Amino acid sequence: MMQALVRFSIRFSGVIIGLASLIIVYGLFSLTRSNLDVFPEFAPTQIIIQTESPGLSAELVESLVTQPIETSAAGTVGIKSMRSQSIPGLSIVTIIFNESTDIYRNRQVIAERLSTLGNKLPQGITPNITPLTSSASTVLGFGLTSKTRSLTELRTMVDWTIVPHLLAIPGVADVNVFGGKVKQLQVQVDPEKMIRYGISLLQVEDAVRKATGVRGGGYIENKNQRIVINTEGQSTTPEKLALVTLLHKNGQTIRLGDIGKVAYGAAPSISAAAINEESGVYLSVQGQLGANTHGVTLAVERALKELEPNLTAEHIKLHQGLFRPANFIEVAISGVRADILIGSVLVITILFLFLFNVRTAFISATAIPLSLLTAIVVMSYFNIGLNIMVLGGLAIALGEVVDDAIIDTENIFRRLRENRLLAQPLPTYQVVFNASMEVRTSVVYATFIVALVFLPLLTLGGVAGKLFAPLGLAYIAAIMASLFVALTLTPALCYIMLGNAKLDDTDPPLIQFFKRIYVKVLMKVDAHYKVVIATSFILIAIGLGTLPLFKSQFIPALHEGHYIMHMTAVPGTSEQESLRIGKKVSETIRKIDGVKSVTQWVGRAPNAADTFGTHYSEFEIEIGAISGEEQRRILADIREELSGEDVDRDGDGVAETGFVGVNFAINTFLTERIEETISGYAASTVINIYGQNLDALDSDANNIARILNDIKGAADVTVQSPPGTPQLVVRLRPEKMAQLGLYPTDVLDNIRAAYEGVPVTQVYEGNRVIGVSVLLDLEARDDVQEAGSLPLFNAEGKLFRLRDVADIVQENGRSKILHAGAKRIQTVTANVSGRDIDSFTSELKTRLNSELTLSPGTYLEFTGAAEANAKSREKLILQSAIAGVSVLLMLYIAFGRLRNLLLTFANLPFALIGGVIAVMLTGGWISLGSLVGFVTLFGITLRNSIMMASHFQHLVDEENCVWCLETCIRGASERLPSILMTALVTALGLLPLAVGSGEPGREIEGPMATIIVGGLVTSTILNLLILPTIMLHFGKFERSVKFEPHAG
Incomplete structure (x- = not known):
């Protein structure tokens, strides 16, 4: 031939x-x-199920939401592994399938299984499968700030103008939005006026629902026409809603405006953002699986260029290039x-x-x-x-x-x-x-x-x-x-x-x-x-x-011109406190020569797969396309500034106090994505502790973290599910409620309405949808000592206080509960700096074997880049040996x-x-x-x-x-x-x-x-x-x- x-x-x-x-x-x-990207698609075949669970604690999310979802999905053919995270108000379940399976068929099967949950989940809670995104996920990060516009106006512009425009671009899977204030039409009830008029929160909800509801009017048909009936009269503004009648009592008409304030307000916040220390909105555009990252980036930038004149006219500043993987x-x-x-x-x-x-x-x-x-x-x-x-x-x-x-x-x-x-x-x-x-x-x-x-x-x-x-x-x-x-x-x-x-x-x-x-x-x-x-x-x-x-590593450090830094404070830290600390951190980093911009976002975006509370912040540090040596210098400077030690930041010879009590972890974006794909965490060394007793898991995790911190080369040591988040525990007394004629769900509904806010219905401004919510006014809502004074009314209209039917105590609860394979785990992560990962892991295992005594019923599992490196190396050597035998046979045929x-x-x-x-x-x-x-x-x-x-x-x-x-x-x-x-x-x-x-x-x-x-x-x-x-x-x-x- x-x-x-x-x-x-x-x-x-x-x-x-x-x-x-x-x-x-x-x-x-x-x-x-050809599509342009840095790496090939390296993410596994996976499905992420995100379930918003407003008002539920981490423990309730675990038992009422996460476990039913895990049970429902567990029998699906082709599942390789499953992990989950339960935090207050949110459940995330990640299912990884065998590579040979069809991701679209997997999504269909899981969706069918989720649809059968029905009444197994609490009322109003619906699991959603997140959009398919690429391995790198983020294609562009940009922000908005304004000197004259409020955070609510910024968020409204983002939600109703920018996000729809971007989602229409081929290749864009989703847009995660951090910061700003979501506009709501709120009825902020004054507890004293509730008592004065004898009106419960549930009555207020019912009145608001009736006043703002929309109904179809049908049509009238005569011999030659069909005429559609269009009904108007919905209370769509604070002024109209305040005039809605609650009840007539003793010849007096009591309106919604009489028992509190009816006004536009901000929905309960789950995130915040600051761009170069200025409060604003940060948007992270997510690319679809298989999309051309570079092409999608250019398309998004063209779309933003089209929007920029409108933003400028509204006195809104567009910050582009805060994070641009295409660079x-x-x-x-x-x-x-x-x-x-x-x-x-x-x-x-x-x-x-x-x-x-x-x-x-x-x-x-x-x-x-x-x-x-x-x-x-x-x-x-x-x-x-x-x-x-x-x-x-x-x-x-x-x-x-x-x-x-x-x-x-x-x-x-x-x-x-x-x-x-x-x-x-x-x-x-x-x-x-x-x-x-x-x-x-x-x-x-x-x-x-x-x-x-x-x-x-x-x-x-x-x-x-x-x-x-x-x-x-x-x-x-x-x-x-x-x-x-x-x-x-x-x-x-x-x-x-x-x-x-x-x-x-x-x-x-x-x-x-x-x-x-x-x-x-x-x-x-x-x-x-x-x-x-x-x-x-x-x-x-x-x-x-x-x-x-020789020293071993999975992949060398990447020089992407951008660093992602995680800041974790004590669980329960408020959004404003995280922003306050973050402002100092941002100011410190921006003083480093070579840093172009620093963007902080706190918490999590709605409908995203992240499970972060307000104690968590992420910083996007942009340094641009400079040499690898310069990037290494900047990284070293950042680590030194944030080391927790006293550092002379102003150059005046006086050392300022370090950021004590706050944990930092810094890495490049793609390195983190690879590490997250391997183990679920952005760290090179990951230790999972399995068991059922959360206290035992915490104890073992803290001991492991202590040993890790004592090993040379350990950096960014973190317990992923730290205990100790503050909780106000309300324990209902059934016998007292029965005596006073109150039902448990009525009490719970009142608590939720008072502090979470009940999204009663929606009103419309053109093509914009605005939620309508009922909750206590801000002064009453933010006073922990007044929680027991929450007014309750039984069916006869008799007044009681929450303290009359419940014991109210402050305790420490869980900020996050982790599962792997439907089993509880606690996870400790660390990065390795200044030494090879194999020797570090070997020393760690030796120290744990000699110094760690696990609690009864718990056991360890090592994952992360170190284990992946070892397995890949062994597999490559083994398969190369097999290939070598094939080469020998071919050579024998030749010679x-x-x-x-x-x-x-x-x-x-x-x-x-x-x-x-x-x-x-x-x-x-x-x-x-x-x-x-x-x-x-x-x-x-x-x-x-x-x-x-x-x-x-x-x-x-x-x-x-x-x-x-x-x-x-x-x-x-x-x-x-x-x-x-x-x-x-x-x-x-x-x-x-x-x-x-x-x-x-x-x-x-x-x-x-x-x-x-x-x-x-x-x-x-x-x-x-x-x-x-x-x-x-x-x-x-x-x-x-x-x-x-x-x-x-």
Whole structure:
């Protein structure tokens, strides 16, 4: 088949060149239409069920809402795990499914199960499935402030103008809104007037409901018309509602305005926001699953630009760019693109210097754009957009894609030159065909072996698999495309461009120079081969011995130009207090050189999947597209300022008090999203404690946190569900209520109306809907001591106080109750700073085993990036070993001799030495990306070894050479140009990526490139010096063992 394909390509070379041109055009077209993102989609197949439960404590939310939902969903086919969080007023249940399941079918099944809950949930509580969002979720964060408009007016503008406009944009899943005040039409009842007129809150509710209700009037139909009855008269303003009659008593009409204040007010707040210390509204736009993050960002920005004139006219300031993930996408993509372009220029330069012929350099170089664009077409077919992992795979393949063409072109060029010297030269067509087929089988074997080496990346699984599979797929697609180019376009171009061209009789000058030196060095190595081989094995042993000394991490720190900081105060901290502390924090951070803006949001957004109370704040710290070194400096400065120690913030020599009693955790956005995907928390180390007794869980969690804080490198240690949130507990006395003629639900309804506010109905202002609520006036509502004085009326209209039928005490309750697998858990999280995560986790486990005594009925589980790193590393090594066995089988088919096969593998450990040195020179950190770099390096090294060994076999089989020193030197010298070119073009192609390691967008591929470049140095030395020597003295090449170069 290969013979036929090569023969066709030479005979119909014009057709092949035309098809190649079409592929390039279509590839460029696909390139312009590809989705742009930083990472591939890495989130699991999951469903989040969000259930608002107004007025319920965390304990009641757990028992009345969360547990029924968990029970309902538990039997669904395909569920991998389930976790939940119950906080006052909210339940969040997260269900993770097996990757093989269909997310849309899963959502349908869960929705059907939720619909069967019916009366199992408290009245008025309905679970909702949150919209499908992308892995990164947020596509843009922006804010609104105003010097003249109130927070209520700002929120009204957001809810009824901006959010609907943004939701209409394709790719926008949701808009989370923080801060502002939601406008309500409120009846704020004065308790004293309730008593004076003998009117209960429930009577007020009934009157408001009747006054604001909307009813259809039907129609009147006569002989030729149907006339719709449109009813008006609804009380839609405070003035109208205040005139509504409550009752007539003793000849007096009592109206709603007589028992309190009827006015526009703010609904109970669950969030607040401040932009650069100025109160406002912060909006976080969420992208749909599979949407083009960069494209959606640009669309949202265009929409905001359309709205900006209206906002300006309303004296509202629009703060754009508070959080823009697209900045990192643009920097990362453009950076890696530039590295590929620079690498391509370096590759072409090397090709010309070595081949010293414009035509041969051009033929070899055409493989670069054609192979890379073909790979992009393949990625587009699989609906994989352009991201730094895909571009990284293409960058790593840069040297490899030109390798096949180099081998083919160099061999054809050499054979054409030799043919010109013959007395009876063969036809050009025959020479090109024979020369191409001479190296074809070995090239095919080498290419498929490299692809086999990369297969483990495609089956890695989990977050690591989703991140690195596109890199592996891009690499395999590129080298397979380069193989096809070498089979078709390269012979066609050689036939057209070299067939009648003037060819030099000698090697190019640079190759002549290298060959003269190479032959001398190879002779000296052979003369002392025992010493050389022994030295090589010693170096290999040293390299292997240093591996355990390296520091491990899941992925390197990302430099996104933006940091997310969490601030957690004591549970029960009010919204205003969190804003007050946050203002000081924001002022402190904004003084740091390089910080552009700081945005704080407190609490949670309505209908979002977050479970944060008012004691929790998140800060969006924007620093922009600056160097990795500058970003690390800013992060260190922020950590120092917020360390809790006394710091001279003003530079006046006087140390200000640190932020004592407040916990901070800071990280980059994508790092947090990856960590949250792995464990559910934005932390690298996560410890779950399972048990039923909450007090026991708290005790164990606090002990673990104490041990963590005592371990070097521990940072941001947090107990995720801290106890101690203040509660006012109202315990009804049934016997007293029965005696006074009160029902428990009546009492509870009165309490809820008084303090939560009952959303009775809605009124309409044009297309805007405004809730109508009944509650106590602010003065009575905010006085804890007056809670017992809440008026209650029985059916006879007799007055009682809440204290008459209930015991009222202040206690500490739960701020959050966590479940995993429908079991109660307590979770402790921590980040690791200044040391590798593996050694940290090992020390932590040792300390816990020796110092921690768990409460009866509790047990531990470790999750987080540390565990994911270990599992991914083990799986990658295991699958690489399986791939290695497959490579051995393929090599055995190629060589037919076990001895030559094993000698070919001798190059791999030597390649390790260069990779190890590269790791040592760059700080000694090993990440999952670094392991992928070693896998890539082994594939490239093995390929070069195969090409050397196969050429030795060719000389014996096809040119009747006897295997000896002369044949070895000849074969090695003939392979010298292609091996040197392959090594140099691969190394120089990756050099820009390696040099930029640690810069934005290169954090993962940079270490990979560094390892490959370092390993190529030592593996090339071995390929050129050690491998021929080993093959000469220990290999066996005989004509009895046929290596079939022309087999198709």
